[in-house]
Amino acid sequence: MTLSRADLWSLEEYAQERAGFREKVLAHKKSRQLALGAHARLYFEDTLTIKYQIQEMLRIERVFEAEGIHEELDAYNPLIPDGHNWKATFMIEYTDPAERAVRLGELIGIEDVTWLQVEGFDKIFAIADEDLERETADKTSSVHFMRYELTPAMITAAKKGAKIFAGIDHDNYRIDAFEVADNIRNSLVADLNEAAIN
Incomplete structure (x- = not known):
């Protein structure tokens, strides 16, 4: 399953979700x-690890415009x-x-x-x-x-x-x-x- 823009949080939403999501991903990555x-x-x-990578890239680069988001999706989806x-x-x-x-x-x-x-x-x-x-x-x-x-x-x-x-x-x-x-x-x-x- 590939990720779409609808699967991602906005920068504001991710700021709220990040701590819990990061803990979940780190536990998942152990296996x-x-x-x-x-x-x-x-x-x-997998889908979860790639979603985390995309969210982190968007956060670091402060990307919120549709074109930039789609560029990240295009770059990372082939890794799923x-x-x-x-x-x-x-x-x-x-x-x-x-x-x-x-x-x-x-x-x-x-x-x-x-x-x-x-x-x-x-x-x-x-x-x-x-x-x-x-x-x-x-x-x-x-x-x-x-x-x-x-x-x-x-x-x-x-x-x-x-x-x-x-x-x-x-x-x-x-x-x-x-x-x-x-x-x-x-x-x-x-x-x-x-x-x-x-």
Whole structure:
């Protein structure tokens, strides 16, 4: 489900709702992030997380005109899953700037080999950075936008309780397959809709 202007609060309304809404979103996000080792993480997006991002952008930029609101909706709506995929922000996280610079040079292509897997099926490799190229010949970016497309059979299996696994197949940052925790698995399965594949 994509968001429309009708789904958003005005700046005045959001000022009143923000504290409670932010608390709700932060609690929700706890089951929407997946650590891949010590220095990489997937932050899975959905309608609630994207609504929060849009509201925050409108608030920060003091946008209240229709054209500006629609620009934010157009920018963020593609990050909401469509019922047959998972969408996530992939972050490479090194706190020391010098170390981060070195590691980003060593991790070119990591976004293309970060995968999810429904039990009994092949790995699902991410379709990364569809909006713009975030990698150069010298380094990868610390932020990537990922889409994981599932087949109808994968969706059915996940809905019936199949386990979900994750990992990274990069020579310089290898994460062997591990089972995704139940709270995250359940949150991801809620993104899937068997009707969306027909």
